[in-house]
Amino acid sequence: MYEAKWYKKLSNGKVECLLCPHHCVILLGKISICKARKNTNGTLYAINYGECVSLAMDPIEKKPLYHFHPGALILSVAPNSCNFDCPFCQNAEISQSKTYTQYISPEELVDLAIKKKSLGIAYTYTEPLTWYEYLIDAGKLAHKQGIKNILVTNGMIDEKPLLELLPYMDAANIDLKSMDEGFYKKVVHGDLKTVLNTIKISRQHIWIELTNLIIPGYNDSKELISKLIDFVAKLGVNTPLHFSRYFPHYKFTVPPTPVETLKFAWELAKEKLNYVYVGNVWLEGASDTYCPECSNLLVDRSYFYANPSGIEDKKCKKCGRKVDFIL
Ligand code: SF4
Numbered sequence: 001m002y003e004a005k006w007y008k009k010l011s012n013g014k015v016e017c018l019l020c021p022h023h024c025v026i027l028l029g030k031i032s033i034c035k036a037r038k039n040t041n042g043t044l045y046a047i048n049y050g051e052c053v054s055l056a057m058d059p060i061e062k063k064p065l066y067h068f069h070p071g072a073l074i075l076s077v078a079p080n081s082c083n084f085d086c087p088f089c090q091n092a093e094i095s096q097s098k099t100y101t102q103y104i105s106p107e108e109l110v111d112l113a114i115k116k117k118s119l120g121i122a123y124t125y126t127e128p129l130t131w132y133e134y135l136i137d138a139g140k141l142a143h144k145q146g147i148k149n150i151l152v153t154n155g156m157i158d159e160k161p162l163l164e165l166l167p168y169m170d171a172a173n174i175d176l177k178s179m180d181e182g183f184y185k186k187v188v189h190g191d192l193k194t195v196l197n198t199i200k201i202s203r204q205h206i207w208i209e210l211t212n213l214i215i216p217g218y219n220d221s222k223e224l225i226s227k228l229i230d231f232v233a234k235l236g237v238n239t240p241l242h243f244s245r246y247f248p249h250y251k252f253t254v255p256p257t258p259v260e261t262l263k264f265a266w267e268l269a270k271e272k273l274n275y276v277y278v279g280n281v282w283l284e285g286a287s288d289t290y291c292p293e294c295s296n297l298l299v300d301r302s303y304f305y306a307n308p309s310g311i312e313d314k315k316c317k318k319c320g321r322k323v324d325f326i327l
Pocket residue numbers: 017018019020021022023024032033034035036037083130
């Protein structure tokens with residue numbers, strides 16, 4: 001049993017979790033809404049510690065991380081928990097319902113990554129922030145062994161726990177689902193301000209890329225897409241932005257995002273940002289990286305295969321501009 005970090009004891013055996021802005025008050029014997037924590041006799045335990053619902057070797061491009069060790073393979077793991085409730089969740093079978101898991105200790109996880117010659121460990125597929133204590137333990141151990149840690153996350157975490165976690169992480173893909181506070185509150189049961197804060201703080205400490213899943217009728221207006229692009233531009237024009245195509249899944253029956261919408265968002269974002277990509281659909285050139293200085297093809301991508309043939313000594317082969325990649 002692993003006692004949770006970031007909580008406080010209340011009266012009558014109740015506890016309040018302080019990990020994410022939900023600040024769940026959990027009664028004696030009850031489990032939190034994210035299914036990751038349980039109040040046993042007035043102590044909060046991380047009941048999902050080390051319990052893996054999924055484990056695979058993935059190309060890092062699948063996260064997606066396009067500018068962090070392109071072409072590398074990474075051991076990818078997930079907990080059976082999430083602190084959002086997205087009705088369109090593409091991984092609902094393992095994020096929203098309780099299912100079979102297997103305990104893998106931090107030592108076993110790191111050993112496996114080394115054995116598989118993995119770049120490191122990606123905590124992904126569901127919501128790894130609900131695995132907080134495990135992330136810190138496995139993350140520390142991975143760093144000791146010289147391998148990387150990567151988060152693929154919704155960014156829903158309070159600032160203090162985030163700052164404690166970031167030294168053990170190296171890169172993250174953070175979902176920015178919409179710039180509409182109402183969408184976060186009503187549709188996914190999250191908090192936009194927190195996510196924006198996580199993005200801003202993370203960018204100061206680790207490599208980040210952002211993903212925006214465009215859903216017809218929910219976050220696909222020109223106004224919202226422009227607002228999102230402006231936010232990313234303010235962070236830094238070299239921050240990679242991935243637009244992703246939505247497909248109906250879980251509780252959502254809205255038809256898939258029209259390719260024209262994705263193309264529109266891509267073209268609009270390219271006016272202000274250096275690295276914009278479109279995923280979950282084939283669009284000529286939308287997954288390749290070009291040099292912002294001379295337009296030379298730096299990385300040619302085909303599905304999850306990346307060929308960084310335009311880069312030499314961390315510079316563009318053609319014009320010598322230093323590339324915005326972690327290699
Ligand atoms: S991490 Fe889980 S238990 Fe803690 S506040 Fe968030 S949803 Fe509640």
